[in-house]
Amino acid sequence: MNSGIISAKEIKSDQHLTCEVLVIGSGSGGGAAAARLAEGGMDTLLLEEGSYYDQSDFTRKLTEMTPKIYRDAGFSLIYGNPCIVFQEGKCIGGSTVMNGGMAWHTPERIMKVWREEHGIAFMTPETMRPYFEYIDQSLHVAQQSEDSISHGEKVFKRSAESLGYEVTKNFRSQNNCRGSNVCILGCPDNRKQTVQNTYIPRALQAGARIYTESKVQKILADNRRVKGVSGIIKNRESGKKFKLRVDAKIICVAAGALQTPALLQRSKLANGNGRVGKNFLCHPNVKAVGLYDEPMNQWKGVHQAHQIHHFIEEGFIMSPGGVPPAAIAPGFPQFGSEHLNLMEQYDRMLSTAVMLDDTTSGWVKALPFDIVWPYYQIDSVMLDRIYKSMRLLAGIHLNAGARKVFLPFAHLPEVKNRDELAKIGPDYVKKGEIEIFTVHAMGTCAMGGDPKRHVVQLTGEAWEVPGLFINDASLLPTSIGVNPQVTIQALSTRIADHILENRKHYLDK
Amino acid sequence: MKIRFFTFEKQTYLKFCQVVLPRNERLNLAIEDEIVEKINHMLPNLPILIQLGIHFALALLEIGSLAKYRCRFKNLGQENSHIYIYQWIHSSFPLLRDLSKILNGLVLVHFYDDPRVMQHLGYSINDHIQHVNSLPEIKS
Numbered sequence: 185m186n187s188g189i190i191s192a193k194e195i196k197s198d199q200h201l202t203c204e205v206l207v208i209g210s211g212s213g214g215g216a217a218a219a220r221l222a223e224g225g226m227d228t229l230l231l232e233e234g235s236y237y238d239q240s241d242f243t244r245k246l247t248e249m250t251p252k253i254y255r256d257a258g259f260s261l262i263y264g265n266p267c268i269v270f271q272e273g274k275c276i277g278g279s280t281v282m283n284g285g286m287a288w289h290t291p292e293r294i295m296k297v298w299r300e301e302h303g304i305a306f307m308t309p310e311t312m313r314p315y316f317e318y319i320d321q322s323l324h325v326a327q328q329s330e331d332s333i334s335h336g337e338k339v340f341k342r343s344a345e346s347l348g349y350e351v352t353k354n355f356r357s358q359n360n361c362r363g364s365n366v367c368i369l370g371c372p373d374n375r376k377q378t379v380q381n382t383y384i385p386r387a388l389q390a391g392a393r394i395y396t397e398s399k400v401q402k403i404l405a406d407n408r409r410v411k412g413v414s415g416i417i418k419n420r421e422s423g424k425k426f427k428l429r430v431d432a433k434i435i436c437v438a439a440g441a442l443q444t445p446a447l448l449q450r451s452k453l454a455n456g457n458g459r460v461g462k463n464f465l466c467h468p469n470v471k472a473v474g475l476y477d478e479p480m481n482q483w484k485g486v487h488q489a490h491q492i493h494h495f496i497e498e499g500f501i502m503s504p505g506g507v508p509p510a511a512i513a514p515g516f517p518q519f520g521s522e523h524l525n526l527m528e529q530y531d532r533m534l535s536t537a538v539m540l541d542d543t544t545s546g547w548v549k550a551l552p553f554d555i556v557w558p559y560y561q562i563d564s565v566m567l568d569r570i571y572k573s574m575r576l577l578a579g580i581h582l583n584a585g586a587r588k589v590f591l592p593f594a595h596l597p598e599v600k601n602r603d604e605l606a607k608i609g610p611d612y613v614k615k616g617e618i619e620i621f622t623v624h625a626m627g628t629c630a631m632g633g634d635p636k637r638h639v640v641q642l643t644g645e646a647w648e649v650p651g652l653f654i655n656d657a658s659l660l661p662t663s664i665g666v667n668p669q670v671t672i673q674a675l676s677t678r679i680a681d682h683i684l685e686n687r688k689h690y691l692d693k
Numbered sequence: 694m695k696i697r698f699f700t701f702e703k704q705t706y707l708k709f710c711q712v713v714l715p716r717n718e719r720l721n722l723a724i725e726d727e728i729v730e731k732i733n734h735m736l737p738n739l740p741i742l743i744q745l746g747i748h749f750a751l752a753l754l755e756i757g758s759l760a761k762y763r764c765r766f767k768n769l770g771q772e773n774s775h776i777y778i779y780q781w782i783h784s785s786f787p788l789l790r791d792l793s794k795i796l797n798g799l800v801l802v803h804f805y806d807d808p809r810v811m812q813h814l815g816y817s818i819n820d821h822i823q824h825v826n827s828l829p830e831i832k833s
Binding site (some may be wrong): 244245246252259260261265266332362366373476486508509510513519521523525528555618 | 714738742743791794797802805812816818819
């Protein structure tokens with residue numbers, strides 16, 4: 185256990201704490217804010233619902249790690265037709281502990297939309313550059329060395345380039361990553377630069393206090409001004425629970441785009457315009473697995489070294505993404521001996537995916553019994569993008585020499601040649617029969633200049649509740665089409681700077 | 694809600710596991726009991742609606758078997774149980790397909806996470822990590 189982090193095991197009674205600024209959630213947004221605020225000299229308290237794990241806890245076994253570091257053991261669902269499997273972290277470091285570490289700046293075309301359609305005037309490349317540079321430095325953002333890239337990924341890259349697609353080297357939060365390829369189970373080498381091994385040590389060093397297994401149930405307010413939170417601290421092993429109360433004049437909510445709106449809804453705060461939980465965006469993903477005659481050894485290289493941004497204007501990016509056998513296995517419809525016969529060729533498989541920009545939005549609702557209900561229905565534009573992107577992705581595999589390509593469609597599970605690519609369309613693939621997953625949730629407390637349309641003003645403070653800040657992906661008013669961790673951290677850091685600059689104003693009230 | 698399996702549910706899942714468990718002449722591990730126990734242990738970590746779905750699916754497996762074969766699922770013969778599960782997994786009825794996907798998915802995740810199976814597949818991740826960590830540092 186990292187000294188300075190207080191776990192539920194150490195708690196023996198109800199807790200009543202005070203601080204200047206309370207940060208709820210220790211993922212991308214919360215971690216970045218906590219470090220900045222603590223280093224700025226504020227008395228900072230951070231509450232995290234999950235536990236603390238470090239590299240010595242990362243066993244590389246999926247069934248051991250997912251119940252520890254994932255919410256719902258990785259089986260969260262977004263409801264709709266089809267349902268979408270959603271995975272996010274629930275531990276110190278949040279989703280950065282189990283993500284692929286991709287670290288892209290907010291695209292300029294997205295900044296333009298935010299300025300012009302949402303009134304976020306500061307979202308210019310010039311204004312954001314110092315923040316992006318700070319994040320890049322904090323996370324040690326870099327591209328992969330050639331020797332860390334698997335043979336399979338190189339084959340895929342060559343094939344895409346031979347078809348005329350521009351393949352871009354990924355920017356990743358990593359320090360000398362050598363391609364262990366267990367990113368999704370927690371980096372065993374500490375080479376992936378997560379919030380847990382970057383911002384959290386800094387926050388602790390600057391005097392922040394961190395409580396784990398601490399769930400905030402309600403934000404408390406007086407005359408619509410925040411005064412603290414109530415919740416519970418629960419020991420996961422013994423099941424023992426203690427009440428938690430924190431008094432704070434400034435609260436930064438960074439619980440993620442599903443839990444943050446649910447917390448606001450339960451607290452009946454900031455929702456006068458009915459927009460809390462609306463505008464739910466999630467970058468739906470669909471995957472395709474190529475089966476080759478030669479070994480691809482995808483697991484002997486980094487999880488994802490490249491992305492194909494060639495079609496980004498058309499609303500999707502493509503990428504390889506190596507995962508352990510236990511993660512890839514449930515995607516195949518076979519069972520019994522057929523399944524094992526197939527999986528025995530794991531070494532010759534190349535796993536890839538498409539990430540789609542959102543063309544529609546869903547909503548998130550807090551229900552009784554602590555249930556959070558996200559709903560998202562893909563629309564016809566997105567469906568067409570799925571067809572097109574999967575034809576292209578499968579085409580790259582076939583061009584690279586794949587014997588067959590496994591698809592995420594119930595009644596079109598594979599294609600074996602280019603002629604069959606034409607089947608990927610409405611005649612063979614119905615909307616409800618597509619397997620979709622995602623790891624990005626965004627947009628549910630959108631930032632913007634219009635109090636009627638947006639939940640949060642440009643400072644990150646809720647339009648309706650002074651002292652209440654949102655510091656996570658909920659802020660994003662639109663989908664950004666690239667991995668969002670840098671955008672989240674840049675916005676959250678900027679919000680923390682606003683708090684530091686106006687500290688007296690908030691604390692004196 | 695944190696309800697683990699009742700005994701009859703365990704029996705049903707065990708039978709399901711026997712049918713879907715990946716095995717061939719090169720690898721034939723009889724680890725159904727172990728897997729069902731691990732799934733039972735993992736159950737409270739799953740979302741409430743998936744937990745409910747699993748309990749419902751196990752009940753439905755029994756009801757369907759009684760209706761179709763006039764026999765409890767756990768007592769179904771090898772051929773019939775294989776056909777029965779195949780029909781669930783490839784059903785045009787989304788609910789059956791999704792429920793079987795959950796039941797099957799949990800079995801597969803636990804099966805392929807077993808060190809013996811990983812070794813059989815040639816997935817020696819610990820050796821790989823040891824190897825990459827022994828390489829000299831190269832700046833990215």
